[in-house]
Amino acid sequence: MHSKKHFIANWKMNGLIKDLNHISRVSDYLKKIKKNDFNCTFCLPYTLLGLAKSRFDLKKINLGAQNFSVQDINSGPYTGSISINMLKDLKCKYVIIGHSELRAKGETNLIIKTKIKYALEKNLKIILCVGENLMQYKANKSFQIVKNQLKLVLPKNKKDLRNITIAYEPIWSIGTGIIPQNKYLNNFFNKISYYLKKDFKFSISLLYGGSVSSKNIKQFVNINKCNGFLIGGASLKSKNFIDIIKKYYN
Numbered sequence: 001m002h003s004k005k006h007f008i009a010n011w012k013m014n015g016l017i018k019d020l021n022h023i024s025r026v027s028d029y030l031k032k033i034k035k036n037d038f039n040c041t042f043c044l045p046y047t048l049l050g051l052a053k054s055r056f057d058l059k060k061i062n063l064g065a066q067n068f069s070v071q072d073i074n075s076g077p078y079t080g081s082i083s084i085n086m087l088k089d090l091k092c093k094y095v096i097i098g099h100s101e102l103r104a105k106g107e108t109n110l111i112i113k114t115k116i117k118y119a120l121e122k123n124l125k126i127i128l129c130v131g132e133n134l135m136q137y138k139a140n141k142s143f144q145i146v147k148n149q150l151k152l153v154l155p156k157n158k159k160d161l162r163n164i165t166i167a168y169e170p171i172w173s174i175g176t177g178i179i180p181q182n183k184y185l186n187n188f189f190n191k192i193s194y195y196l197k198k199d200f201k202f203s204i205s206l207l208y209g210g211s212v213s214s215k216n217i218k219q220f221v222n223i224n225k226c227n228g229f230l231i232g233g234a235s236l237k238s239k240n241f242i243d244i245i246k247k248y249y250n
């Protein structure tokens with residue numbers, strides 16, 4: 001199960017047209033190595049998705065979005081909003097939901113639940129982000145927080161759960177260069193995976209996100225239940241992103 005690892009780039013509010021060259025280089029690298037036991041996905045700003053769709057071989061690189069509006073699943077009079085149907089049209093395969101940067105701006109579990117429903121209806125795969133803040137981590141509340149974030153939004157049936165991947169992203173690790181210790185992560189992933197099996201009767205694929213780089217990627221090889229990574233800053237330059245993949249496997 002979950003044999004394919006995921007390397008998912010989250011470009012956030014970064015990237016101009018010229019920066020698509022970085023994806024070209026990743027794509028060339030993937031063609032060259034002919035390895036097919038991992039997936040590469042680029043979650044781009046809306047402005048680049050259409051261009052990326054026409055430029056890249058989407059058999060090698062998946063496209064993903066970082067957000068969409070819950071006002072309507074298809075279309076409507078909502079100035080400045082993007083619907084999940086529009087993302088589908090752009091051949092997005094994945095969408096990030098519940099990122100802490102959006103939760104901090106008021107995205108509630110109810111909104112997250114609606115987004116999950118919309119994405120499932122349109123057959124997009126979901127990268128559901130969960131994670132605790134530093135205070136909660138220090139108070140030993142990480143598991144309780146994450147378990148609650150999952151409990152409040154996850155659907156119960158297997159058909160839907162199959163389209164969801166969970167990215168554990170401790171907020172205190174995002175963009176800080178600080179990553180949790182191996183022992184902590186192994187224990188945490190084991191606990192989450194046990195909880196999901198017990199309460200949802202399903203083993204959902206688990207990713208880690210937060211300051212992943214080519215310098216620390218080796219550490220994650222030993223996290224048994226970790227099926228891949230959501231990578232922010234280090235995904236913007238092809239060299240860094242390719243180095244992460246190379247170092248993970250060598």
Ligand code: PGA
Pocket residue numbers: 010169173174175176209210211212230231232233234
């Ligand atoms: P980071 O971001 O790799 O820059 O820490 C990860 C994320 O927020 O998804």
